[in-house]
Amino acid sequence: MELWIGALNLGFLYAFMTMGVFLTFRVHDFPDITVDGSFTSGAALAAVLIVAKVHPLIALLAAFAVGAAAGAATSFINTRFNVNGLLAGILVMTGLYSINLHIMGRSNIPLLDQATFPDYLEAVNPGLHPEAWITLILLPVMLAFWLLTGLFFKTDLGISMRATGNNPIMAAAAGVDVARMKTFGVALANGLVGVSGGLVAQYQGFADIGMGMGTIVIGLAAVIIGESLIRSRSLYAKVLSVIVGSIIFRMLIAGALFLGMNPIDLKLLTAVFVLTTLVASRALTHGTGLTEDRRRWSLSQPIWRRIGLGAAALLTAMVLVWTYRTPGGVPNPSSRTAKIGVLQISDHGLLNITRDSLIEELARLGYKNGDHCTIDLANANGDLPTVNTILDKFIQDGMDVIVPISTPCTQAAINKVKDRPVVFATVANPFIIGAGRSATDHLSNVTGVYGWVPMDKTMELVRSIIPGRMRIGSIWDPAHANSVFNVTLLEDAIRGNPDVTLIGATISSSSEVYQAALSLVQKDIDAFLLVPDNIVYSAFESVVKAARPKHIPIFLSDVERLGDGALGALGYDYTASGIQAARLVERVLKGENPRDIPFERYHQLTVGINLKVAKELGMTIPQGVLEKATRVYGGDNSRAVLDAAQ
Amino acid sequence: MAGCRYALASMGQHDEEVMIRITQLHKTFNPGTVNEVHALRGVSLQMRAGEFVSLIGTNGSGKSTLLNGVAGTFLPDSGTVEIAGEDVSCRMDYQRARHVSRVFQNPFMGTAADMSVVENLHMAYLRGKRSYPKVGLTRERREVYREQVKLLEMQLEDRLDDVIGTLSGGQRQALTLLMAIISKPKVLLLDEHTAALDPKSAAQVIHLTRRFIAAQQLTTLVVTHSMQQALELGDRTVMMNKGEIIDDISREEKQHLTVNDLLDKFAELRKAERLTEDMLEALRREYL
Numbered sequence A: 001m002e003l004w005i006g007a008l009n010l011g012f013l014y015a016f017m018t019m020g021v022f023l024t025f026r027v028h029d030f031p032d033i034t035v036d037g038s039f040t041s042g043a044a045l046a047a048v049l050i051v052a053k054v055h056p057l058i059a060l061l062a063a064f065a066v067g068a069a070a071g072a073a074t075s076f077i078n079t080r081f082n083v084n085g086l087l088a089g090i091l092v093m094t095g096l097y098s099i100n101l102h103i104m105g106r107s108n109i110p111l112l113d114q115a116t117f118p119d120y121l122e123a124v125n126p127g128l129h130p131e132a133w134i135t136l137i138l139l140p141v142m143l144a145f146w147l148l149t150g151l152f153f154k155t156d157l158g159i160s161m162r163a164t165g166n167n168p169i170m171a172a173a174a175g176v177d178v179a180r181m182k183t184f185g186v187a188l189a190n191g192l193v194g195v196s197g198g199l200v201a202q203y204q205g206f207a208d209i210g211m212g213m214g215t216i217v218i219g220l221a222a223v224i225i226g227e228s229l230i231r232s233r234s235l236y237a238k239v240l241s242v243i244v245g246s247i248i249f250r251m252l253i254a255g256a257l258f259l260g261m262n263p264i265d266l267k268l269l270t271a272v273f274v275l276t277t278l279v280a281s282r283a284l285t286h287g288t289g290l291t292e293d294r295r296r297w298s299l300s301q302p303i304w305r306r307i308g309l310g311a312a313a314l315l316t317a318m319v320l321v322w323t324y325r326t327p328g329g330v331p332n333p334s335s336r337t338a339k340i341g342v343l344q345i346s347d348h349g350l351l352n353i354t355r356d357s358l359i360e361e362l363a364r365l366g367y368k369n370g371d372h373c374t375i376d377l378a379n380a381n382g383d384l385p386t387v388n389t390i391l392d393k394f395i396q397d398g399m400d401v402i403v404p405i406s407t408p409c410t411q412a413a414i415n416k417v418k419d420r421p422v423v424f425a426t427v428a429n430p431f432i433i434g435a436g437r438s439a440t441d442h443l444s445n446v447t448g449v450y451g452w453v454p455m456d457k458t459m460e461l462v463r464s465i466i467p468g469r470m471r472i473g474s475i476w477d478p479a480h481a482n483s484v485f486n487v488t489l490l491e492d493a494i495r496g497n498p499d500v501t502l503i504g505a506t507i508s509s510s511s512e513v514y515q516a517a518l519s520l521v522q523k524d525i526d527a528f529l530l531v532p533d534n535i536v537y538s539a540f541e542s543v544v545k546a547a548r549p550k551h552i553p554i555f556l557s558d559v560e561r562l563g564d565g566a567l568g569a570l571g572y573d574y575t576a577s578g579i580q581a582a583r584l585v586e587r588v589l590k591g592e593n594p595r596d597i598p599f600e601r602y603h604q605l606t607v608g609i610n611l612k613v614a615k616e617l618g619m620t621i622p623q624g625v626l627e628k629a630t631r632v633y634g635g636d637n638s639r640a641v642l643d644a645a646q
Numbered sequence B: 001m002a003g004c005r006y007a008l009a010s011m012g013q014h015d016e017e018v019m020i021r022i023t024q025l026h027k028t029f030n031p032g033t034v035n036e037v038h039a040l041r042g043v044s045l046q047m048r049a050g051e052f053v054s055l056i057g058t059n060g061s062g063k064s065t066l067l068n069g070v071a072g073t074f075l076p077d078s079g080t081v082e083i084a085g086e087d088v089s090c091r092m093d094y095q096r097a098r099h100v101s102r103v104f105q106n107p108f109m110g111t112a113a114d115m116s117v118v119e120n121l122h123m124a125y126l127r128g129k130r131s132y133p134k135v136g137l138t139r140e141r142r143e144v145y146r147e148q149v150k151l152l153e154m155q156l157e158d159r160l161d162d163v164i165g166t167l168s169g170g171q172r173q174a175l176t177l178l179m180a181i182i183s184k185p186k187v188l189l190l191d192e193h194t195a196a197l198d199p200k201s202a203a204q205v206i207h208l209t210r211r212f213i214a215a216q217q218l219t220t221l222v223v224t225h226s227m228q229q230a231l232e233l234g235d236r237t238v239m240m241n242k243g244e245i246i247d248d249i250s251r252e253e254k255q256h257l258t259v260n261d262l263l264d265k266f267a268e269l270r271k272a273e274r275l276t277e278d279m280l281e282a283l284r285r286e287y288l
């Protein structure tokens, strides 16, 4: 049941965003990409204000304002500077990324300990299931939203706005300042999107810089689904279709997860669904010959066309869900053995290593999928709302313990899951996300393993190879809390050492890494020291390419990347994270209370040296360092890998 | 907008009789490019209140541009436009809409296709008023619109809630006309508003045009593509060529004129070298 109620609630919260998309896409006839940014803006500002102890309702008003400002900016650029609407939206969305970071001051704001709207509701809960209680409260809210929006479209202002979108020439002839009306409409739309962002942030328990990604596609999909299901000319029906579309969209995702579909295909499913519905609708409305009438789907179609369209959309959905159904994914509700739900945010190297070692260790401890227990592995592929839906599914499937791997998953899990144990793994710092105040004083149903790379030890390694005065270059993505945290650790390690200077360069995508690296090379750095950062590490080859011509050595924290051209690496062995987490899972399954299990740090460090690179750079590695190394690559002996640890 | 300056000279000495005064209006589209078109070359025209003027000329002679200049869809490069003694040269179309309403050649242009008949009429009613978030389209107003639609004699009073997109071109154009006069404008601009209609609908719309204009004593400027219409419609006929007014035929003169006389007039103009041979050809072709 949790899966469906959770999806219903998400559908409600996203309905405001969907209405915004409807307003721009259907009323103003312009697909506004600003929403990808304004959704996050609303979330960011609401989160910041809630942390500052502002009432959630006021925070939502502010979220509306900031979204509306973003929309007004897009429309202003579009109407006053005559920049194409799509392009104007892209420009504002891109700019908002920086603004959102400024609003938040970092890339992620946890709201776990803050008074959010679910907390306010929970305080007056007469004893219902929290999610069901939220639904019960949201129902009249959505009803009011539906009626008010429908009514708005019937007012003089609403009629003028619709006429402006439908036929700007006629509207101008009737005395409407088209540019101003459009700006008002797009601002209103993005205000609603901002409110949606603010609500979702409170519901999932955090705001994140990446949470708005793909909002426009979700919104369009929901609008189109709604339209294909409810095809009536009545304005109230149209507004209702937007809300229903938002809910159905969430239900489709929940359904896909319920059927065991791989979430990696969700985005493709969404895109294919939207495209098919659009094409089917185009084919059905074809032949009126009037551009005006074809621009929006004509509401004057004969009834059989509407029925045909609805049927086509439903059929597409069914075929797609059926196609993507993977055998064996359907949970078996009758088995009364241990059930473990493992959830990771994306398909990332470290996370995969953690997951694989977790599964291996669990098997060694006697928990093998299908044998003595059920292990459900889920991957949200970077989509935060999907994380929530997966958690709902885990709760519905009656998981005995939930294992979130990575920080965002853990953040969502500790916010949503209160009634069963959560064992997290591969989280850099569980304290900043509110999982606990110390290793022993933490949320009563939560335990796990964590650890940040000891930058002081990394610096020791660097200094033992390159003594004397030196300039260290580092690259990171300031939008990632972990990266920024690691840079702080690095700065701490360098502080008090007058011989070492840190020169930084920041990036926001992997395509910028090469240029950032070149700029550091230009500044005469003596070595690269790359703090853990997913984006920079994914573009590691670019750093090697920039460093090699100037013979600059590279140090990093991921021993797995050593063979790709780094001189030295010091970091944690993430298999340890998985193994330690598996052992905590076992303790919990055996009946131990998570409250009494302290958070554990990973303890297995790995140090690696690449002798082949050292030779290329003409550097000698001190014997002491080589003795400490757990892995040595290359070297004079022609063996490719010499694992000194063995 | 070099030309957008208020003409101080004409202030204060407004002649009550004059509704429209266009003075030395110039407009060049896409200046400095290969597509440069000098569409209006110093057009001056005065219309008395209640005067009904028809405008003829070859394709591309600047008739629509002149109407647009009055409506304010663009700001002129130089020259002024005064409506009822007020210099509106620097006002945009939506600011002039209170006084000026228009019907376009394309029947799809004057109405919002996806909105209902009453909603379109209500938009026309809102012309020149601010639209507030209040429900102005009340039951009473619907009844007013029902009565007004009856004037069209097209049985549209039974289709008030139908979407405009489902109506025929003739019905849409008749509605656009009704919408143009519903809020009692000072000036009515009609740009070949029957050219896209079948002959029967065209006759119907012309009939309505005459009735409405007579009833409201509207100052009207109508562009027409039919010589017959030019003679039958209006008190005066003005002829344009290459962005200039080349002839102005008064009411008295018109009363004795036939279509052939009008063509002779073209020939005369040709002799006076105000029309080139191919222009004359074009006129003959287009108007016969």
Ligand SMILES: Nc1ncnc2c1ncn2[C@@H]1O[C@H](COP(=O)(O)OP(=O)(O)O)[C@@H](O)[C@H]1O
Pocket (backbone or CB within 6 Å): B029, B030, B037, B038, B039, B057, B058, B059, B060, B061, B062, B063, B064, B065, B066
């Ligand atoms: N918005 C515009 N942009 C560029 N050129 C225009 C525009 N409007 C009219 N023109 C040009 O101005 C000239 C006059 O056009 P118009 O006034 O439409 O002629 P007509 O007398 O047929 O109504 C034509 O050459 C036309 O191409």
Ligand SMILES: [Mg+2]
Pocket (backbone or CB within 6 Å): B063, B064, B065, B191
């Ligand atoms: Mg024209």
